[in-house]
Amino acid sequence: MSRSTEWKMSQQPNLAPIPELYVNADSAQKLKADAGDMLSWDLTPRQLCDVELLMNGGFYPLKGFLTEADYDGVVENMRLASGSLWPMPVTLDVSQDFADKIEPGTDIALRDQEGVILAILSVTDKWVPNKKREAEKVFGADDLAHPAVNYLHNVAGPVYLGGPITGIQPPTHYDFRARRDTPNELRAFFRKMGWRRIVAFQTRNPLHRAHQELTFRAAREAQANLLIHPVVGMTKPGDVDHFTRVRCYEAVLDKYPAATTHLSLLNLAMRMGGPREAVWHGIIRRNHGLTHMIVGRDHAGPGKNSQGQDFYDPYAAQDLFRQHQDEIGVEMVDFKQMVYVQERAQYEPRDEVEEGATILDISGTELRRRLREGLEIPEWFSFPEVVTQLRRTSPPRDQQGFTVFFTGLSGSGKSTIANALMVKLMEMGGRPVTLLDGDVVRKHLSSELGFSKEHRDINIKRIGYVASEITKNGGIAICAPIAPYTATRRAVREMIEQYGAFVEVHVATSIEECERRDRKGLYKLAREGKIKEFTGISDPYEEPATPELRVQTEGVDVDYAAQQVLLKLEQMGLIGLS
Numbered sequence: 001m002s003r004s005t006e007w008k009m010s011q012q013p014n015l016a017p018i019p020e021l022y023v024n025a026d027s028a029q030k031l032k033a034d035a036g037d038m039l040s041w042d043l044t045p046r047q048l049c050d051v052e053l054l055m056n057g058g059f060y061p062l063k064g065f066l067t068e069a070d071y072d073g074v075v076e077n078m079r080l081a082s083g084s085l086w087p088m089p090v091t092l093d094v095s096q097d098f099a100d101k102i103e104p105g106t107d108i109a110l111r112d113q114e115g116v117i118l119a120i121l122s123v124t125d126k127w128v129p130n131k132k133r134e135a136e137k138v139f140g141a142d143d144l145a146h147p148a149v150n151y152l153h154n155v156a157g158p159v160y161l162g163g164p165i166t167g168i169q170p171p172t173h174y175d176f177r178a179r180r181d182t183p184n185e186l187r188a189f190f191r192k193m194g195w196r197r198i199v200a201f202q203t204r205n206p207l208h209r210a211h212q213e214l215t216f217r218a219a220r221e222a223q224a225n226l227l228i229h230p231v232v233g234m235t236k237p238g239d240v241d242h243f244t245r246v247r248c249y250e251a252v253l254d255k256y257p258a259a260t261t262h263l264s265l266l267n268l269a270m271r272m273g274g275p276r277e278a279v280w281h282g283i284i285r286r287n288h289g290l291t292h293m294i295v296g297r298d299h300a301g302p303g304k305n306s307q308g309q310d311f312y313d314p315y316a317a318q319d320l321f322r323q324h325q326d327e328i329g330v331e332m333v334d335f336k337q338m339v340y341v342q343e344r345a346q347y348e349p350r351d352e353v354e355e356g357a358t359i360l361d362i363s364g365t366e367l368r369r370r371l372r373e374g375l376e377i378p379e380w381f382s383f384p385e386v387v388t389q390l391r392r393t394s395p396p397r398d399q400q401g402f403t404v405f406f407t408g409l410s411g412s413g414k415s416t417i418a419n420a421l422m423v424k425l426m427e428m429g430g431r432p433v434t435l436l437d438g439d440v441v442r443k444h445l446s447s448e449l450g451f452s453k454e455h456r457d458i459n460i461k462r463i464g465y466v467a468s469e470i471t472k473n474g475g476i477a478i479c480a481p482i483a484p485y486t487a488t489r490r491a492v493r494e495m496i497e498q499y500g501a502f503v504e505v506h507v508a509t510s511i512e513e514c515e516r517r518d519r520k521g522l523y524k525l526a527r528e529g530k531i532k533e534f535t536g537i538s539d540p541y542e543e544p545a546t547p548e549l550r551v552q553t554e555g556v557d558v559d560y561a562a563q564q565v566l567l568k569l570e571q572m573g574l575i576g577l578s
């Protein structure tokens with residue numbers, strides 16, 4: 001590198017190469033061979049995103065998964081042990097069984113879901129975290145309505161491993177490869193294009209006209225080029241899938257000046273952590289060579305808590321980012337909510353709209369309703385090209401696949417109602433119907449499983465996976481397991497709601513009635529202690545708090561109970577009874 005090039009880069013630190021954690025090709029080959037003798041950990045989807053950003057410099061200055069000292073500092077005051085600002089724990093959570101085989105000083109191979117080795121973790125720390133404290137400090141509340149808190153308690157493993165990682169190769173992406181840039185690839189692009197001031201637009205939603213206006217204004221205000229930098233790793237359950245979103249971005253890219261705008265995809269697993277997440281996003285954007293970032297209203301907010309209140313103040317993210325802006329190294333461009341003013345036929349920040357003006361807006365909920373019901377989406381709200389892509393993914397609800405998930409005690413009548421519902425839906429025609437009864441699934445999919453909590457969870461998740469595939473492909477899945485645990489039912493809901501509706505039906509038959517109906521004498525055996533971990537006797541049944549439908553079966557015939565479910569499906573727009 002010439003001295004003049006070095007001088008130019010010293011004046012533009014955002015354009016200089018950033019350190020990566022990869023070794024050279026020869027060392028990588030040697031490490032792959034050595035890894036055959038190491039214990040391996042198959043990375044979860046979230047960990048896969050984290051490892052990629054660790055290796056390519058997106059999480060700089062991290063050199064691996066947080067040690068216990070780093071973790072404590074991050075949780076308590078957003079600081080690594082070195083004192084550097086870092087607001088979000090990036091830890092390798094593992095199962096208890098795996099943790100029992102590992103001691104500090106061990107090297108483990110980190111592999112993707114297909115067994116391809118990506119990196120080596122040199123374990124320096126192993127500890128059991130206080131997850132309640134992590135939830136309260138990082139996300140503001142230990143509330144399972146927050147997707148990251150639910151993940152923490154019900155998905156993540158109980159033990160954390162920390163230590164530096166040695167990168168061997170990046171994960172392989174087969175989708176939108178030309179749109180995926182590492183931090184150094186983006187920095188090289190900016191150098192080549194002569195861009196010096198670049199503002200990032202972070203998004204996990206399709207681009208509508210309000211977003212276009214917001215990004216135009218932000219670029220003008222910062223006198224900067226624009227990088228549309230959507231997250232395509234993990235976002236909030238229920239969000240539009242990234243394949244659809246990227247098609248939407250590409251469909252409207254020509255609405256932006258080609259010489260001043262670039263689209264690049266970020267493989268980040270979001271935590272929906274509001275203010276802390278905004279600071280984290282700023283550091284990640286600095287690492288990608290950005291100088292400015294748009295922080296809007298309720299940045300990375302997860303929605304409502306279990307009391308129905310917003311988790312975070314709408315402008316808390318902007319406030320925290322502003323406090324740490326100099327240290328982040330990225331300047332915030334703050335924008336209020338953009339709304340369409342009918343009299344002026346243009347978008348304006350809500351707090352600048354004249355009193356008495358007519359404001360038009362369509363919420364995310366209203367947009368989904370219009371898509372579901374095939375209603376018009378006005379051009380002032382979105383681009384026809386975007387609406388076309390959304391309609392491809394979200395046909396009217398009565399043409400989509402869905403899952404009806406019955407849950408209740410043994411003997412409650414789940415299977416009987418499910419069979420009656422299946423027949424009625426098949427009688428109506430239009431979509432294939434599959435019944436995934438608990439006993440049948442155990443015979444064909446889970447014959448090796450017992451009835452421990454762990455095995456019951458595995459069985460329910462298998463049912464959920466099959467139901468999600470049926471739903472994704474436009475069919476109707478009817479499930480009728482006991483499914484006694486709230487967390488497992490939620491995991492299944494999240495699996496299915498990526499593709500269609502999840503209708504939880506609680507068959508709320510009392511345990512006394514279930515025992516009275518018990519033809520096999522299972523309850524009697526359970527009360528005598530001859531059957532262990534029997535739901536309702538020696539193992540709890542966690543009643544659904546807010547199912548889509550609760551059905552009482554005592555004194556009611558099966559046909560009536562199935563009809564209640566049909567009426568609910570009609571009310572939700574999933575079927576037509578006419």
